[in-house]
Amino acid sequence: MTWPNVTVSQKNRYNGTTNDIERVxxxxxxxxxxxxxxxxxxxxxxxxxxxxxxxxxxxxxxxxxxxxxxxxxxxxxxxxxxxxxxxxxxxxxxxxxxxxxxxxxxxxxxxxxxxxxxxxxxxxxxxxxxxxxxxxxxxxxxxxxxxxxxxxxxxxxxxxxxxxxxxxxxxxxxxxxxxxxxxxxxxxxxxxxxxxxxxxxxxxxxxxxxxxxxxxxxxxxxxxxxxxxxxxxxxxxxxxxxxxxxxxxxxxxxxxxxxxxxxxxxxxxxxxIENVRVVDKASRRVRLRAIPKIADRSLNSTPGSIAAHETYFGKPLREMSISSQINGVEFPGEVKPPKDGDVTITWTSSVAVQIYLIVRPYESAKEIGVSIELDTSLENQA
The missing domain is CATH 3.40.50 (Rossmann fold)
Structure with missing residues (x-):
């Protein structure tokens, strides 16, 4: 026999913002x-x-x-x-x-x-x-x-x-x-x-x-x-x-x-230094998402859990990849959007899991070469 009752639990999905350590x-x-x-x-x-x-x-x-x-x-x-x-x-x-x-x-x-x-x-x-x-x-x-x-x-x-x-x-x-x-x-x-x-x-x-x-x-x-x-x-x-x-x-x-x-x-x-900073930033944010998962059995080796947690641990990379467009000019995010396989979860034992993330920075032109060609052919003159 069970006494009728209702239990309400509040879950924390850890999807809130974190303190901005960068630029300090x-x-x-x-x-x-x-x-x-x-x-x-x-x-x-x-x-x-x-x-x-x-x-x-x-x-x-x-x-x-x-x-x-x-x-x-x-x-x-x-x-x-x-x-x-x-x-x-x-x-x-x-x-x-x-x-x-x-x-x-x-x-x-x-x-x-x-x-x-x-x-x-x-x-x-x-x-x-x-x-x-x-x-x-x-x-x-x-x-x-x-x-x-x-x-x-x-x-x-x-x-x-x-x-x-x-x-x-x-x-x-x-x-x-x-x-x-x-x-x-x-x-x-x-x-x-x-x-x-x-x-x-x-x-x-x-x-x-x-x-x-x-x-x-x-x-x-x-x-x-x-x-x-x-x-x-x-x-x-x-x-x-x-x-x-x-x-x-x-x-x-x-x-x-x-x-x-x-x-x-x-x-x-x-x-x-920019490569150091983007990886440091990703490391800080992923660490804060890993801590709540200690001894949380929702993180396990089943296919459903692995797929869900690849999304969970990939959130910092998705946030860092957000770009903006102003007057038709696109300003890229801090890294490229993660692709399939950029977040990988591997269980090494029943109590140890390795999470691998790939951070892909955008190209940045620090050497610019310009070649100029002179065309003197008659047929191309107005």
Missing amino acids: VLYVGYGDTNTDKTQAVNTGTDLDKALGDTDSLLKRIVAAAANNAGQNWFAYVHVMPEPDPDDAGNKVDDAWMKAVTDAQSVASVEGVVLAFDVTEKATINRATEMRTTLQTKFGRFVWFVLSVGGTEEDESWADYQTRMAALENGIASPGVQLVPRLWGNEPGVLAGRLCNRSVTVADSPARVATGAVTALGSDDLPKDGTGQEIDLAVLQGLQANRYSVPMWYHDYDGIYWSDGRTLDVEGGDYQV
Whole structure:
């Protein structure tokens, strides 16, 4: 015998929106105000109050980022006290690594900018390790921008390039970018350009239609220690050595950006930052959809379940592929729409399942060749 009753259950299909981690960056540097704190800043923040009245590299880089990011810029800043001049490099690395780790309790970001000059391979390696640590400890996918100083006293551009080549040589790190400070504020300029909401995370900082960069830090072209003005050959040489630098086009006004180079290996898929960002974004969203499926028996090896969950786990890719059409011009999504087979589910045991996703970025023309043909035949003249 059963007592008549009605039970109403509310199901959660996890189809809601998630927090927008993209375009939010953490800036870590030195100052004498609000030290050892992680602060939220935006376009309305008084940086003199937040970061102190005195001029600092951190404040200049943050201001340059805000200037290039444009409307609705939002970021976090962690101010470290000035280091003891006698501190060895490992103590300096320990300090910024602790700052990044401590900030995780306040800030979930897609990138970290170290607003002080890196001089040793060890710091680059620590940034590589920190990217892995944040993935394993917090499930967060974070890229890094590391500042590198300009030329030293009496150092020529040729000697500078030799020193820069030695600094990055032998390091494999897809999530780390090295940005020389030749004008002064380039790390902030690049980070702000990547956070500009007029473009997507799939767009390269080299995109000219985004506009010229601003707040570089100097109105004149940089000079080396011998007084020689920089030229495009120097910048091209730095990019060839995996540095991310500004550039310009002759007879075309403004200064722009070259490729967003990372320290990925030659032939790697993540040699440019836009590829890192689209895969990081997909990884964040798929992770949030995988967590609710732990021990949920609706995810099983039956054909119906596999088909349903291929659709379920493919949702982030479908959302990222949404395009827009304005005045007859199509603006593509961040990735191409997933095709059949781009989401695959394989059971490796009764309690372990592997989900494979293929992310297909759109093509982006960074080398454009134009051929012009002259036709002087009489029959084609009016």
